[in-house]
Amino acid sequence: MNQLVLDRSNVYFSLFPDHLSYIDSCLETASYKLKDYDNIPDFENDLANINAYEHIDALENPKNLIELDDKTLTKGDYIKAIKCLIEGKVFAEHFAAGEATRLKLGTKFLINVQKDLSIDKIAALINQEKGEGTMTSESLIRMYPCCNPLDLLPLSLGVRHMLQYAYDIYRLSKRFGYDPQEVLSKQTMLIVLNESTADIIIDEFITNKFYGFARQNVLFMIQESYHGINLKNKEVFYDRHTPKRLHNHGHIAIEQTMFNQIFHITENQNRNYLTCDQFGDILKNMEIKISYNIEDLDYLTGSIDHEALALALKKNNEHYNMLMEVVPNNPDSPQKGGMAGFDPILGQDVMIESFQLNGIENHQIQFLNKNINYYLTPHIAWEMVKTQGLKMHVAVKAGFIYFQPVIGDINFLVKTAIFTRKNARPIKAWKSASTTPLAINCMHMQDKQKGFKEYTRLFLGLIS
Numbered sequence: 001m002n003q004l005v006l007d008r009s010n011v012y013f014s015l016f017p018d019h020l021s022y023i024d025s026c027l028e029t030a031s032y033k034l035k036d037y038d039n040i041p042d043f044e045n046d047l048a049n050i051n052a053y054e055h056i057d058a059l060e061n062p063k064n065l066i067e068l069d070d071k072t073l074t075k076g077d078y079i080k081a082i083k084c085l086i087e088g089k090v091f092a093e094h095f096a097a098g099e100a101t102r103l104k105l106g107t108k109f110l111i112n113v114q115k116d117l118s119i120d121k122i123a124a125l126i127n128q129e130k131g132e133g134t135m136t137s138e139s140l141i142r143m144y145p146c147c148n149p150l151d152l153l154p155l156s157l158g159v160r161h162m163l164q165y166a167y168d169i170y171r172l173s174k175r176f177g178y179d180p181q182e183v184l185s186k187q188t189m190l191i192v193l194n195e196s197t198a199d200i201i202i203d204e205f206i207t208n209k210f211y212g213f214a215r216q217n218v219l220f221m222i223q224e225s226y227h228g229i230n231l232k233n234k235e236v237f238y239d240r241h242t243p244k245r246l247h248n249h250g251h252i253a254i255e256q257t258m259f260n261q262i263f264h265i266t267e268n269q270n271r272n273y274l275t276c277d278q279f280g281d282i283l284k285n286m287e288i289k290i291s292y293n294i295e296d297l298d299y300l301t302g303s304i305d306h307e308a309l310a311l312a313l314k315k316n317n318e319h320y321n322m323l324m325e326v327v328p329n330n331p332d333s334p335q336k337g338g339m340a341g342f343d344p345i346l347g348q349d350v351m352i353e354s355f356q357l358n359g360i361e362n363h364q365i366q367f368l369n370k371n372i373n374y375y376l377t378p379h380i381a382w383e384m385v386k387t388q389g390l391k392m393h394v395a396v397k398a399g400f401i402y403f404q405p406v407i408g409d410i411n412f413l414v415k416t417a418i419f420t421r422k423n424a425r426p427i428k429a430w431k432s433a434s435t436t437p438l439a440i441n442c443m444h445m446q447d448k449q450k451g452f453k454e455y456t457r458l459f460l461g462l463i464s
Contacts (some may be wrong), residue, residue, distance in 0.1 A: 014276060015389045017259050019224050023238055029392045030229045030236045030401050040231050044396040051393050052358035059341040061366050062349045062418060065326070066311070069422035073310050081310040084287050085169065086178055088186025090309070091282070091289040091378060092165065096158055096201065097194040097223040097246060098294065102129065102432040107197040108294055109158030113149045113440055122149075125433035144437040146444035153447050153456070157430075158201060159208065160446060161294050165303040166211040167455050172304070185214040188282060190221060190262065192252050198222045202265065219274070219282075221262045223252055228400025242400045250390045250405030257386035276386075280379055288312055289378035291407070293371050297428040297442040301449065308374065311419060316376035321414035323374040324351055326367035327424040334362035335427075338369030338408060340418050349418050353406045355393065367420060369408060370427055384413040 016022040033050060037043040043050070053059070066072070084090055096109040103125065105111050119141055126141075141147055155163070166184060173180040193201055202220060205211070210218050228242035255261050262279050263271040274282075283289065288309070292299065312323040326340045336354050343350045351369055375381045390405040391412075410416075430439040446452065 014257050014259070014386050016254055016257065017276075019226075019258070022254065022258075023226065025389075026226070026229060026392070026403055027236055027238060029403070030394070033394060034231060034234075034236060034401075037231075038234070040396060040399055040401065043231075043401075047394070047396060048355075048358040051356050053352050053356040055343050055345045056356070056358060056360070058344055059352075059360075060344060061342060062326075062340045063342045064349050064418070065340070065367070066315075066417055066419035067422055068307060068311055068419050073307065073314070077310040077314050078306060080313050081306055082172065082176065084309070084313060085172060085304065086176070086183055086186075088183070088188060089285075089287040090187070091286040092187065092189040093192070093289055093291045094161065094165075094189060094294065095192050095249060095252065095292065096161075096294050097192050097252070099194070103430075103436070107194060107201075108430075109161070109193075109201055110156050110197060112154060112156040113436075113443060114152040114154045117149045117436070117440075119148065122433070122436050125436070129433040141437055144441065146441045147437045149440060152440065152443050153453065155456075156204075157294060159204070160300060160443065161292075161303075162205075162208075162211045163452075163456060164300055164446065165292075166213065167449075167452060168302065168304045170212070170455065171451070181212065184212045185217070187213055188217040188219070188286070189213065190219045190256075193220060193222050194246065195222055195225055206265065206269065215267070216264050219262050219264050219279075220271075221252075221255060223255060226402065228397070228402055230400055236401075239400060243398060245397060245402050247402060248393075248395075248404035249407045250409060251403075253382075253385050253407050253410065254390060254405060256382065280382060280386075283379035283382050286378055287316070287376070289375040289381075291373045291375075293429075295429045295431060296372065297430055297439055298425075300442045300446040305372075307421075308372075308419075312374040312376055315417050318417075319415060320417045321376050321378075321380045322411055322416040323376065324408065324411060324416060324418050325370040325372055326351075326418055326420050327370050327427055328420065329362070329365050329368050330426065331363070334365060335368060336362050337365065337427075338371070339365045340367040340369065349416075351408045351411050351416075351418065353393070353408060355395075355404075367418075368427065371429075373407065373410070375410075381410050381414050385410065388413060 034043055098108050105116060123141055169184055170180040173183040223246055225244040225246050227238060227240050227244055229236055230239035257276060259276050260273045263273045266272050315323055329335060338354055339352050339357055341350060341352060390409045393404045393406060395402050395404045
């Protein structure tokens with residue numbers, strides 16, 4: 001595959017400089033997509049075809065997957081990864097905007113299992129999710145190991161997420177003889193929030209002393225939500241009487257290229273906004289960016305994947321700009337999800353979102369996207385999104401049109417490597433009520449980490 005070369009003459013051009021230009025583009029795209037339809041219900045009935053991957057009939061199983069095992073990396077690769085972390089050259093991106101719609105518990109970042117859930121409430125939520133004819137008893141849930149919410153530390157999922165990252169860096173620093181506070185102060189990150197809970201979460205960061213990170217290096221962005229697009233007399237229009245919704249995770253990458261969207265909190269508790277180019281300069285100073293999903297349960301006992309980080313940095317030497325992980329689908333109980341495949345027309349392995357897999361059944365998906373992305377020399381992917389944008393896939397919700405750009409589609413803009421592990425484990429994510437017992441179990445294991453409880457007391461004073 002030929003290496004993609006960025007046109008530097010466009011570095012100051014932004015496809016969507018602000019939200020109004022983004023809405024205008026959505027209207028233009030919707031008008032084009034709806035031109036052959038008389039109404040939105042007819043359009044909705046045809047969504048599977050509309051969103052289908054353009055080369056879907058030509059797709060084959062992936063051909064160039066990297067297998068990560070104990071022979072793939074050298075000691076030097078691990079040392080380079082540790083040095084990258086210690087020196088603050090890893091930019092961490094934490095997605096905390098998502099609402100736990102299937103859990104019906106509000107913004108997932110703020111869910112405090114110990115306070116918000118009980119065994120009987122978990123059973124009721126699972127039964128409600130599975131529908132009539134199912135009955136999950138409280139005693140059955142109690143049989144799940146370490147599943148009593150009352151046994152957990154009183155920490156929200158977001159606090160757990162940020163604490164684990166700080167705690168892992170703290171332990172790494174101590175292990176290699178560095179001053180943990182100095183290393184923590186070098187870390188730079190972006191926290192992506194939603195409009196309804198941003199102030200609450202930011203106040204939580206302030207109260208918790210930014211979890212040991214330097215205030216000026218903890219950046220925030222509030223993901224914008226948008227009204228739906230309506231259709232009347234064959235004309236599309238932005239309907240401000242419709243509910244506002246987020247435009248999927250791909251919009252996070254788009255919004256990062258807009259003017260004055262990212263800020264940090266000053267000592268006076270004010271928001272200091274960065275210009276678009278200032279944020280780009282921060283990325284230019286980083287070797288790698290890692291996007292974390294707050295629902296990833298493996299993260300709760302290991303936020304730093306040293307193997308994947310070492311592999312990503314190794315691939316940077318081969319001029320890759322993105323690394324994505326896949327896990328084998330379970331042939332006995334195949335899951336729906338993003339699919340890795342080989343596109344013979346493009347001549348490369350690609351990652352395709354689940355709603356684009358028109359006609360492809362779960363059992364035909366060999367490898368599933370694990371939803372964690374690594375961006376090598378990260379300003380390159382950022383500049384490609386800034387100048388070229390992402391594909392604007394469409395959704396219909398409550399009878400109105402919204403868009404759902406996919407962050408994984410960056411793999412079509414930059415040279416991307418896809419890897420799997422020799423002994424890959426199934427995806428562990430807290431997506432629904434039925435996975436709540438698993439989530440509680442993982443939180444329990446987090447609490448039992450040697451020194452974790454003491455860390456929360458010593459640095460944050462969160463627990464008496």
